[in-house]
Amino acid sequence: MKRIIVTLALLAALSLAMVPGALAQDGGSLLDEVRARGTLICGVNGQVPGFSFFDPDTNEWSGFDVDFCKALAAAIFGDATNVEYVPLTANERFTALQTGQVDVLFRNTTWTLQRDSEFGIDFGPTTYYDGQGLMVSAALGATEIDQLDGASVCTLTGTTTELNITETLTSRGLSFELVPFEESSQTIAAFEEGRCDILTSDQSQLAGLRSSAADPGSMVVLGEVISKEPLGPAYLEGDSVWADVVNWTVYATMTAEEFGITAENIDSFLGGADPRVQRFLGEGDEPVNALIGLDPGFTVNVIRAVGNYGEIYERNVGIDTPLQLDRSAGLGLNRLWSDGGLLYPPAWR
Amino acid sequence: MAEHKSSGFDVAAHAPVPLWRDIRVIQVFAQIAFLISVIFFGYVLINNLLNNLDASRLTIDFGILDRPFGTMISEGTESFEPGESSNLLALWVGFKNTLRVVLVGLIGATILGVLLGVGRLSTNFLVRQVTVVYIEIFRNTPLLVQLYFIYRGMRLIVPRDLADSYKLPGPVYINRRAINYPQILGTDTAWIFYIAVIVGLAVGIGLWVWRLRVMDRTGAPARTLRWFVPVVIGFAAVGWLLAGDPFDVEYPELQALNFAGGSRFSAEYIALTVGLILYTAAFIADIVRAGIQAVPYGQIEAARAQGLGGGQTLRLIILPQALRLIIPPLGNQYLNLAKNSSLGIAIGFFDVYNVANVISNQTSQSVAVFAVMMIIYLGMSLTISLIMNAVNYQMRLRSR
Known part of the structure; x- marks a missing residue:
């Protein structure tokens, strides 16, 4: 009899342990959960060199999508290495997101109406305009x-x-x-x-x-x-705090390029005179950056970790990489709006 | 007083057993507790699913089965209209592809398995060792690895360019994409031929039965085949003449990028079917070997003493007894083969699992799709089980 009671108690404990997804939904944002966990779980492809690829020789992940995972980790923790990469097949990706197995997808996923509505997920800003x-x-x-x-x-x-x-x-x-x-x-x-x-x-x-x-x-x-294949991040629907964090991290890389801030020259911008740049870098009293629940200096962390959008692009897929995707070739969609492209981050204020 | 106490009636020992130590009560309560825990566990699982679906604002919607299926299904002969045919029809087409693999696989694995099982017990050293090596290799490596190996290995040993295809008489063309072979098509009058053949068979069977009766009555040799075969051929020939050449043959012809006309086995179909046969046959071989070895050696000696030859001993004495032991585990292997066919997705075969995967992906209704999937595989497995149980019943030991 005692054994049965113990079994029942174990079952009850197990059942409680099995509903973390549901509990998290009732409470705060995924951002709190990620912070408490200490690592970001990022769903990637893992099989496309240049976008996300695991190199078994160096034991390291690299690529365009991977850099955005790093940027997000840098924005949340100030440390771009706090990422756990989960390679997902096309078949697995949405289920992995829906079941909370991953926090965010950076996995060359096309933004479509049906996915946006019926799949219970939302899409962030397009990071790569593809076809x-x-x-x-x-x-x-x-x-x-x-x-x-x-x-x-x-x-x-x-x-x-x-x-x-x-x-x-x-x-x-x-x-x-x-x-x-x-x-x-x-x-x-x-x-x-x-x-x-x-x-x-x-x-x-x-x-x-x-x-x-x-x-x-x-x-x-x-x-x-x-x-048309607009590829970008995807996350669960109905968590606008988390959505803001992902979206503005992506926008930060684009805005940095607008200002000409790179991973190398960022120190020369800190404490500068341009109020727009100071606001973007989270300096001054009552920084606007804090409003989305991140450290005001999160933009600095992002840029130090991965650089601006242009740097991410050129490093992983640009003309000097094996992929040789010329950023200005064809319509040159993946350039800043000021260069004739489609990248137009919202106003940083 | 002390004496009296030791030999007297011990009240404590004969008191009624308290409820909590009564085995009958414990059994009842244990069953109730088990039932409650099962229901509770099931409830927790389903509740968890519904909660989480609700939290991610997803609902289970079987209506997606009526939606159009947007991907081309090239596998199989069914003409499929992507974008117009429903998901349900796509599942049906996929299921037929699965059946094509499973049916051929079951027959092939049984034949190869029996041959290997008998070969394993052969008195010939070479045959015995080759079968042992075969069985151990195929039984001890994962099927998925074997499928990749067969699929890519087969691809690399046959010609890449269609124009260089191996050409067998027929003509049959073998290349990296498929085996293209001539297709026989019935013309409008083919039904006349079919009827003639059916009538011929009916008459032939009638004659067969009549000859057996004659043999019983008079003791004359039955010679059933001598009556049966000419009658069937005769009727078929008459039907053929009446229908006026009832069949057309469509030959595969080389085009720029493919073979037009004829029929084909795609590389994926061949690899999956061959892979399943080779893998399952290794297990069947061991079952057959065990079944044969379980027949007491005295039976074989008795058969020899009666003057039966090696083949006759195998056919009349050993196999009928061995089959009784072989059939139950054989059914398990059949079920394994049927379920393993879903690995075809790894090598690009469009079976029912692959179709379901596409649907679940394009609609995100994985729960609904996988419920349908489980019903389909359950139906297939239960059908195989039922058939094997019926065969098992027929083969059971009848004591008189």
Whole structure:
């Protein structure tokens, strides 16, 4: 009998332990929970060099998305290393977010109406304006999509990609075979080894996959872009404190670029004369930065850790990296508004 | 007084057992407590799910099954209209792909497994050692690893360019994408041929039964096949002539990027089916071996003494007895194979699990989709179980 009582007590304890998600919702913001935990749990892709990639040789994470995770950790804790990265497949990512397994997704996730409404999540500011492209074998000699009737197409499952390619090719009356994989590595291997004629994904991902291929010269990314893919952070709906923290951390990197503040020259801006810059860096009495629940100097921490948006871009995916994504090529969407791009952070005051 | 006390009636020893030490009462209470804890545990799980769904403002909505499925399903022969056909139809197409793998897999694994199991007991040293090595390798490595290995390995040994495809008579073309083979299509008059064949079979079976009766009555040799085969062929030939060549053959033809016409087994289908067969056969082999070894050796000696040959001993004496022991664990292996087919997602095979994954992703209704998924797999597994139980019942030891 005693054993049964003990069992029941254990069950009751277990059941209480199993509802942290629900309890957190009733209480304060996720920000408090993250602070109490001491680390930020960031959902990333992990298989796309340049965006998020785990290097087993150095045991380190790197990439564009990873840098935003670091920026967020720097904003919250003042320490960019307080991040736990959780690599997620396209299939796992939303469930991981919904169940509270990760605090935020920086995982090349496209902002769509359906996801924004029905999935119970919200999207932060777009960090990368992308579009879906097609990569073909150079030997094929194809230059446009209409030459690809009857082709085999390798794609990732659980993405907007498979919907876009199906829609594009069917609406043009092209026949095709779709081979959906769950992992990027499988997709690229199938393409390299001749299972498919076409590998389709976001253009930035294609560049990343191509750069890590054995023979990048044998692959060509077609010029045609078949969709809009605004990629940015995603977090749970209904927690505006946490949303503000994520959003303004991203905006901080863009605003820093507007002011020309970099990781190197930030010290020369501290204690300067420009009131706009001082406000941005959280200096002076009653700093506006404190209003979102972070340390007023969080912008300084972010910039010291990862630099401004331009630095993040050039370091991970820019023209001098294997990905060679020229920031001003094409429409140059991923530039500041003042340079003709789409990056337009709200007013910092 | 002391004497009296020791030999006298000890009240304490014969008092009624108190309730809390009464085994019957304890049993009842233990059952009640167990039931309560099960209900409580289930309640906690479901309540937790609902709470969390509620907290993230998600609801379980089975209406998503009517929504259009936006991804092309190229696997299988079903003509699928992405963007128009519903998610439910997509699941059905996926389920048929699963069945294609499972049915072929079950048959293949059984045949290979029995061969390996018998080979494991062979008197030939080489055969025995080869089967041992095979079984140990396939039984002791993860299926997922084997699938990757087979899928990519197969891909690398066959020609990359479609124009260089291996060409077998038929013609059958083998390349990294698929095996393309000619497809036989019934014409409008094919039904005449089908009817002729059915009638032929019916008449043939009738003759078969009649010959057996004749044999029983007169003792003349039955020679059933000599009657059956010509009759069936005769009817089929007449049907063929009446229908006027009832079949068209569509040959695969090389286009710029694919083979048009004909039918195909995709590389993913082949890899998954072959992988499941090779893996499951290793387990079946051991079950078959154990079943055969469990037949007492005296039976075999008796069979020899009766003058039965090796093949006859196996067929008439050993296997009927071994089957009784083989069938229950064999059913488990069949269930494993059916469920393992869901690993096809790892190598890009569009089975029902893959389809469900896509739906759950595009709608975020993972609870609803996975409920449907569990029903589908449960249905498939229970069907296999029922069939195996029926077979088991037929094979049971009948004592007279």
